Amino acid sequence: MDERDKSGDSADDPGDRFSTDFYSKYPHLYAVYMSEGNALLVSHFALTRCEEWGLQPTRRGLSYGCGPAVYSIDLAQLGIEMVAMDLSPGMLEHARARAQNAGVEVEFHEGNMLDWVIDDPVDFALNLGENLSYLLEAHEMLQHLRTAARSIRAGGLYICQLSSPLVHWSQNAQRVVARPPWIVFSGLKPMQTEDLVEGHRVSIRFNGDTVLYDPIRQVFRSEIAIAVGEGEQREEFSKVEQHRAYFPQEFMALVALDGSFELLGLYFDYHVDAPLANNPEAAAFIAVMRRTEREVER
Ligand SMILES: C[S@@+](CC[C@H](N)C(=O)[O-])C[C@H]1O[C@@H](n2cnc3c(N)ncnc32)[C@H](O)[C@@H]1O
Numbered sequence: 001m002d003e004r005d006k007s008g009d010s011a012d013d014p015g016d017r018f019s020t021d022f023y024s025k026y027p028h029l030y031a032v033y034m035s036e037g038n039a040l041l042v043s044h045f046a047l048t049r050c051e052e053w054g055l056q057p058t059r060r061g062l063s064y065g066c067g068p069a070v071y072s073i074d075l076a077q078l079g080i081e082m083v084a085m086d087l088s089p090g091m092l093e094h095a096r097a098r099a100q101n102a103g104v105e106v107e108f109h110e111g112n113m114l115d116w117v118i119d120d121p122v123d124f125a126l127n128l129g130e131n132l133s134y135l136l137e138a139h140e141m142l143q144h145l146r147t148a149a150r151s152i153r154a155g156g157l158y159i160c161q162l163s164s165p166l167v168h169w170s171q172n173a174q175r176v177v178a179r180p181p182w183i184v185f186s187g188l189k190p191m192q193t194e195d196l197v198e199g200h201r202v203s204i205r206f207n208g209d210t211v212l213y214d215p216i217r218q219v220f221r222s223e224i225a226i227a228v229g230e231g232e233q234r235e236e237f238s239k240v241e242q243h244r245a246y247f248p249q250e251f252m253a254l255v256a257l258d259g260s261f262e263l264l265g266l267y268f269d270y271h272v273d274a275p276l277a278n279n280p281e282a283a284a285f286i287a288v289m290r291r292t293e294r295e296v297e298r
Pocket of ligand 1: 018020023034064065066067068085086087088091111112113114127128129130131134
């Protein structure tokens with residue numbers, strides 16, 4: 001095999017992009033990635049933004065693509081009525097069990113954030129973990145914003161985390177080659193977190209050694225892998241995922257075009273004192289938006 005072919009080894013077709021298999025099968029393992037400390041940071045960020053923008057009292061919140069619902073559970077413990085939705089039935093089952101163990105009520109729904117709408121609109125919504133990058137086409141982002149406007153009340157906030165286009169353009173890539181339609185980054189240091197789950201060492205790795213990027217569609221293809229156990233007992237489950245990088249100016253233009261939200265700020269992670277513009281190397285950025293008064297069909 002020549003060098004060019006080797007570079008593309010991890011470019012397996014990811015198959016159905018709205019498949020829930022991976023998250024449904026391993027929700028408890030994925031949860032290793034979620035730290036309770038991060039939940040405190042998220043809750044603090046969300047509630048202080050609500051206070052800043054006059055949402056007092058903040059009664060009801062929503063988490064899109066909630067995953068193990070760590071953020072929803074923390075917010076529910078702080079007295080917020082939480083609704084959490086996800087595409088993956090297995091993930092929701094796991095999240096329900098977590099909420100029950102934590103002794104809090106969270107209203108769970110299965111749905112696709114492209115068209116799912118709640119009847120009783122919320123004061124604020126979260127869409128974290130870079131879930132929005134699963135929307136591979138710009139028109140899907142518009143469709144989502146239109147639907148989200150029906151679930152968030154006028155004046156309510158929408159807090160989203162988006163992948164920075166720079167995340168994979170890491171300086172540590174040893175080789176960057178063009179293999180149209182892909183640019184191939186290889187020799188990357190994977191992003192990895194590990195912990196113990198029921199006595200087994202579990203590690204979750206985002207991005208293998210190689211990440212593919214199609215600059216025309218702004219789509220990345222990379223691997224998410226979960227390993228359980230050590231030595232000969234070690235088992236690994238992996239999936240090739242596709243993500244779209246929304247460039248900050250493009251995102252701002254889509255939000256303006258849709259007209260359901262006004263952008264209040266773009267931040268380097270959860271640091272309101274660190275606007276994105278001053279941090280071009282941020283791995284992800286947070287957008288805070290406010291629902292406009294624009295009428296939406298219900
Ligand atoms: C990377 S995890 C993020 C979970 C959590 N929000 C976090 O911050 O860690 C992605 C989650 O989004 C869900 N998801 C993916 N596409 C979705 C869609 N179109 N609508 C709703 N949920 C989706 C997956 O099932 C999974 O639980």
